[in-house]
Amino acid sequence: MTTPSPNTPAPRREHERGHGRLWAGFAALGVTVACAGAALAWPGDDGGRPRVNDTRAGVSYAVPEGWRHDPAADRKLIGAFSSRITRTSDAAPAEDATVLTGAAGRPVPSGELRRTAEGAARSNAEFFFPDAAPTLAASRRTELGGHPAHTVALDVPHDGGTARLELTVVAGDHAAFLLALAADADDTGTLADVHAVEASVALGGTEG
Numbered sequence: 001m002t003t004p005s006p007n008t009p010a011p012r013r014e015h016e017r018g019h020g021r022l023w024a025g026f027a028a029l030g031v032t033v034a035c036a037g038a039a040l041a042w043p044g045d046d047g048g049r050p051r052v053n054d055t056r057a058g059v060s061y062a063v064p065e066g067w068r069h070d071p072a073a074d075r076k077l078i079g080a081f082s083s084r085i086t087r088t089s090d091a092a093p094a095e096d097a098t099v100l101t102g103a104a105g106r107p108v109p110s111g112e113l114r115r116t117a118e119g120a121a122r123s124n125a126e127f128f129f130p131d132a133a134p135t136l137a138a139s140r141r142t143e144l145g146g147h148p149a150h151t152v153a154l155d156v157p158h159d160g161g162t163a164r165l166e167l168t169v170v171a172g173d174h175a176a177f178l179l180a181l182a183a184d185a186d187d188t189g190t191l192a193d194v195h196a197v198e199a200s201v202a203l204g205g206t207e208g
Contacts, residue, residue, distance in 0.1 A: 050063050052101075053204075056083075057082050057176045058103065059101055059145065059176050060204060061200050066087055066193070084101075086098045099178060099197050100179045102179075104120075104170075104177050106175070107173045108170075109171060113141070114141075116150070117139070120169060121165060122134065129156045134155065134156045135155045137155045139152045144168055144170040146203070149169060149171065151167070151168040153166045156185075158183070162184070163183055163184070164184075164185035166191075168198055172203075174203075178201070
């Protein structure tokens with residue numbers, strides 16, 4: 001499973017009411033992706049919501065209301081990620097949640113899903129929250145686009161509160177992952193949006 005380089009600087013944090021916001025610096029941390037491979041489409045399903053078609057990861061997914069996708073920003077993502085959607089709070093311009101997608105880097109057999117997902121989740125937690133000790137909130141077998149998958153949720157101390165990191169890895173020859181980061185682990189509305197994105201995923205071909 002490909003994860004960000006540990007030498008890449010950690011994301012910036014922004015303080016608001018003693019609770020950290022996940023800052024927009026996620027998209028500007030290092031290596032630039034040569035070709036983003038993600039575009040917005042309006043297929044007319046998903047309740048009329050637009051979909052992100054991420055050809056590098058081989059997935060497409062619906063964009064929940066209140067979230068946005070910026071294809072230009074995708075081109076600045078570090079190499080592990082190929083598309084991103086973000087949610088912005090009404091109280092501040094800083095992003096308080098994001099979902100990133102990417103290719104897992106190697107085939108993931110169904111029998112290795114749990115180990116792969118748990119290892120990748122902890123690796124990403126160390127990257128995005130380098131000074132915090134995450135707590136396992138959930139590790140469950142699931143499906144992504146009708147294929148076997150595994151989801152791991154970690155609660156992470158963050159600026160006086162608790163953030164949530166949720167990572168789902170799908171098995172297969174062209175394995176993909178979804179990584180969600182939310183500033184408030186108790187924000188049920190944001191987590192419901194994340195789960196709606198997961199439920200909307202369709203798997204397709206990848207580039208190359």
